Structure formats: structure tokens, C-alpha cells
Amino acid sequence: MKAQTIPAQGSLTISEHLENAVSSNDEETDPTELADEMYNFLEHPLNINTASSEELRQLHLLTEFQIFSLLSYIKDFGELFSLFELKLIYGFDEELINTLRPFIRVSGSNGAEKKEGKKRFRNTLVFRTGLDPDKKNGFIPDTTNPNAYMGANRSLMLRYEAGFRNFRFGFTSDQDAGESFKLGGKYFSPDFTSCFLEYSGRNYLKKIIIGDFIASWGQGLVLGGYGCRKGTQVLLSPQSSGIKKYSSAGENDFLRGCAASFGWGDLNLEVFASNLKTDASLHSLPDDTLAPQFFNSPDVSGLHRNLKELQKKDAIITMSFGGHAQLVRKNIVWGFSYLNQEFSNKWVRNSTAYTQEIFDKGTGIQNIGSDFKVSMGKIALFGEIAADTKARMAIFSGFLAELHPLVRFSLAYRNYQPDYLGLRSSGFGESQDTKNEEGFYLGLQMYPWKYLKLDLYADHYSFPFLRYNSTNPYSGSDYLVNFNVYPSRELSCNLRFRYEKNQNRSTTCITGVDRMETAKKGGFRLELNYLLNKNIRLKSRIEFSYFQIGKQKMTTGFYSGHDFAFQTKSQKYKLWFRYAIYDIPRWDNRIYAYENDVLYSFSVPAFSSQGIRFIIMGKTDLLPSLELSIRFAVSGFASVKTTGTGEDEVKGISDSYLTMQLRFKI
Secondary structure, eight states, rough: OGGGHHHHHHHHHHHHHHHHHHHSSTTTTOOOOHHHHHHHHHHOOOOOOTTOOHHHTTTTTTOOHHHHHHHOOOOOOOOOOOGGGGGGGOOOOOHHHHHHHGEEOOEEESSSHHHHHHHHHEEEEEEEHHHHHHHHGGGOOOOOOOTTTOSSSSSEEEHHHHHEETTTEEEEEEEEETTOOOOOTTTOSSSEEEEEEEOOOOEEEEEEEEEEEEEEEEEEESOOOSOOOOSSSOOOOOOOEEEEEOOOOOOOOOOOEEEEEEEEEEEEEEEEEEEEOOOOEEEEEOOOOOOEEEEEOOOOOOOOHHHHHHHHTTTTEHHHHHEEEEEEEEEEEEEEEEEEEEEEEEEEEEETEEEEEEEOTTTTEEEEEEEEEEETTTTEEEEEEEEOOOOOEEEEEEEEEEEETTTTEEEEEEEEEOOOOTTTTTSSSSSSSSEEEEEEEEEEEEETTTTTEEEEEEEEEEESSOOOTOSSSSEEEEEEEEEEEOSSSSSSOOOEEEEEEEEESSSOOOOOOOOOEEEEEEEEEEEEEOOSSSSSSEEEEEEEEOOOOOOOTTEEEEEEEEEEEEETTTSSSSEEEEEEEEOOOSSHHHGGGGOSSSTOOOOOEEEEEEEEEEEEEEEEETTTEEEEEEEEEEEEEEOOOEESSSOEEESSSSEEEEEEEEEEOO
């Protein structure tokens, strides 16, 4: 692959992963850390000669037996001299190597490059601002509106990260549009600030993090970070990534305190303690005259724009601690996890319409789990079993096998009891919650022809008990077939079919009790990528979706997007724009489409209604160490006169957003 195409190929790989992460999960999914990890490897490629198995997993591009095969090859034959040598390793092919190329490098473990890297001081400062020219109702001055926003109609983000030798430090400050700097009488105080200090060692102390961090162990049944979800990456494999620094602007799903990792030969131990303030709505009993005593669920919006939202800010304190011990013996890895969480207020949890749990202030909510992983060359076995405070279980097990260098498949089984309580769990499944689900999953990847790659999966699942949106238990099935054709290095074609059948609440209820009806939805996608020359890349995508519930008329949606990407030979100037049209009549027909965004940010909107969308983004190097990025996006609607609801409502037939970012790097 030509050197000039490597950054573009890396960005394309990241876009596919992010789109899968959002479109295969709940629309509130925010895989910011996944984006940060992959962009970090794009800028600072991983040296695979010295990388550990955990670092290789953080690439999110390799299966378990590919990792095992790579490490075994280096152990038996020594370090790689070139990326081309990857072709000699079992499980690696040209298509995979081209995908990996932007994110990895090959260099000696004792060379001058490593010594130079240890002495080098690196830092990066990023400033980003965003402006919505179409003012929402909340920004319109109105002294009689108690929900009017207190801040300006712009967002601000400042991010700094530095590294020297084995130390890394960073902080992130974020101010959403509508939020005020004058919280609690403090001037020039951003709404959200996150920071971390990390030390990486080589002896018994492997890593220590003070500040904000995330953690993921086993298969995520006790503690999970970014979980594995269904998408075009059809082969399931272990997802554990241990403790890692947190440097995103998301105001939820992280821990704050101290975490450390230790190692003694075959034994590894990770521990942490966290004390994090969390948003929530506090309530009192009807006949209680005291201050609010309990909450029903944490608030995850992260918005504090008016008095109503400010009342939720830092209302409760989540105290948690836990650990994960791991024993490695040749090809067998066994681990044990423990997690304890407490809240500063009583928690009244409404699990479903028919069940309720009450946890008094200071009551410990505990989870324990045991995970395993066995690598046997062409076969990898993995799984986890977990239990909560009341001994309710969650089980996940699977294996990954290579029947032939051109045929690989994975099979997995999950069984999460109806009221399993894992507040930070992120197990694989149809539902975002790791509870009330049982299912079998089969994924297959094969190369039936030299220029053709075929990915498919079949997932059969059931919900044994009532869910929040159902009136009876039900089952469903989900299928995907994905063809990737590579007739040349300049041209690639993707053809995807997806079909899902489950049950939804009836929309024509006349008895007073909602009944469930069979719902069918699916879609078809055709995407072409063409490298016109060293400087210009073209991309076109056409996608159809359909949805039908019961005997109602089937509804269909349509999306067509076309991209143009240009960069100069020196890569000093880059330009990208997209023009898209869509006609999607209802939310059930929504179509997700990844959009290029400024570095350390991502955009994967869900399209519905009818309209057009235009995006233009440019990037240039003002100085050798100073980079400017500008992005403008505008949507025009043909069938609606307003967008959003309440204080977020915008009157008009268009919606636009402008983003500007400066990045200073040494």
C-alpha cells in the first residue's frame, strides 16, 4: 500500500469500528474511549515486537488466536524485521496486514529508537469550540422561562496531555452549550474537568493511575468498559483491557480515585478505589418533610444548562473499590474479579414494572466473577461466570477456531438471569443491560475467493422475563451477511444484508393492555471506495431499511451519501466533504452513518425524516507544530418545520453546527 494512503486507510478503519459500535447498540452509546485508543495508535503506532497481549487487544483489530500466533512466532523465531514478515505468521493475510498497517510498526526492542523515545518529552494541547447558529428555545432570552439556559450558545473543550519517560499526565475541561462558568459562585470554572497522572513500570509495579481511569475485566460481566457488540466484526474474542487512564469529555462511565497494577511472575493483580460524584434526581416520600432521601437512577446526560438540570448535579456520591487477580500458566489464563459499590443516598431501583429493590444508604452492592482463557493454537476458549449480591448469576462462554487459513468461526452462549445486578457490567448481548437474556451466537469469516471476504453471523436470543418495554417474555433472531470485494488496491466494494425478527409493543391497542406483535426489520447497503490517485479518495454509499410490525404496512427508508477526500502530497492540507440525501419515514427505519470529525471527536448520527445533509471539513498545518481543523455541517428538512423538543426545539427547516479546533503538538 502506498505510504500516502496509510493515514486515509486508518481513518476509514476507525470510522467502520465507531459506526458498528453505535448502530449495533443503543443510540446513547458513546464509544469515545474506543475512538481515543485507535486515534492514539494511528498517531503513535504500536511496536508489535515489544507489545504485550493486552496492548495488542487494545488495537481492536486482532482475534485471540491471531494474538497468540503473533506472540508465539516472536518467541520462537525472534523479532520481526518488517511488516511484510507478518505474511509468514499463521492467521495473518494481506487484507488484515493492510488494515493493521496504519496502527503498528516494527522496530528493535533494544535499539536507539527506544532509547530516544524514552528521553523524548511529548505534549499535546487541543482547544475546540462549537457553535449552533440555529438557536434553540432555551437560548432565547425570556425572564419568564424558568428552564432557559444560563450559558452561551457555544461549547468549549480544552485537552492537554504530556508524556516523559514512564510518566503521563493529562487533563480535559469541557463546557457544553448552555452551561454557565459561574457554578456555585465560582467564576471561570468549567462545568466538567477530568485529569490523570499515570506511571508505567517494568518490575513489580506495572502501572499506577491517580485521578480518572476506566477498568474492564474478563468478559465484562462484573466490570466492563467498551463492550463487544454485534457488527461486521463477527468473530468474538476476549475483551479484557485492565485499567487505563481516562481522558475523554464524557461525564459518565469512568472512575475517579487511584488504580494500580502489580505483577509477580505468573501472577498479576489490579486494584482500585474510587469516589465519584454522580448526577441524579433526589426524591422524598409523599408524607416526608425531610430533605430528599432517595433516587431511582443516576442521570447520564451530563448537561447542566438550567436550574432544573443543576439540581441533579453531583447529587450522590458513588463509592467503589475492587480488584482482579490473574494467573497465567503457559496457554491458560484464569482470573477472579471483585467489585463493591455504595451510594451516599438510598437507591430505590425499579427493575421492571413488577419488581423493585431498595438499597439503603451505605449498603454494599457486590459482584464477584471468575473468567478464563485457553489458547490452543487454532482454538481459543474463553468465558466468565459472575454473581451479584443476591447470588443471581450471569454466564458467558465461547470459543474461536480456525478450521482453515481461510475459514474462521466463533460460537458463544450467554445466560443472564432476569434480575442480575451489575451496575458496571457490559456483557455481550442484544440488550445493553447485562440481565434477563439468553442466547446463542455464531460468527463465520471466510475467503471463498482471492478478492472476496465473507462475514456473517446468526444470533438467536430470548428474554425469559418481562422487560421495561414488553408485556410478556419473547424471543428474537438477528442475521447479517457482509461481502467485501477487493478487485484492486484502489477499489473496494462492500455489500451488506441484515435481518432481525423480534417483538414490539402493539401500536393499535384497544383492550387497555398492550399486546406484543412480531416486528421485522432489516436493510441493504452498497458502498464503494475508490482511490482516484495519491491525493483523492471517493466514497459512495446507498442504503435501504425496512420495518414492519404485525400486519401493518411495511415502511422503508433510503439514504445516499457521497464523499470526496483530498490531501496534498505533503499532507499539510486536507479537505473532506459529504453530500447526502435521505427519506426515512419513522424512527424504526433509522439509518446510522459515520461522519468525519475533528480529531478526538466522532459523529455517528441516526437519520430519520426526510432531507439533505452537507458537511465540509478542512485541516491545515499553520505551523509545523500547530494544526487547525474546521468543520461545518448543515441539514435541510423537507417534511418538518421544527426539530428537537422542549428547550432543545429549533424552529426552521434547517439545522447546522460549526466546529473549530486548534491542536498544538511537540
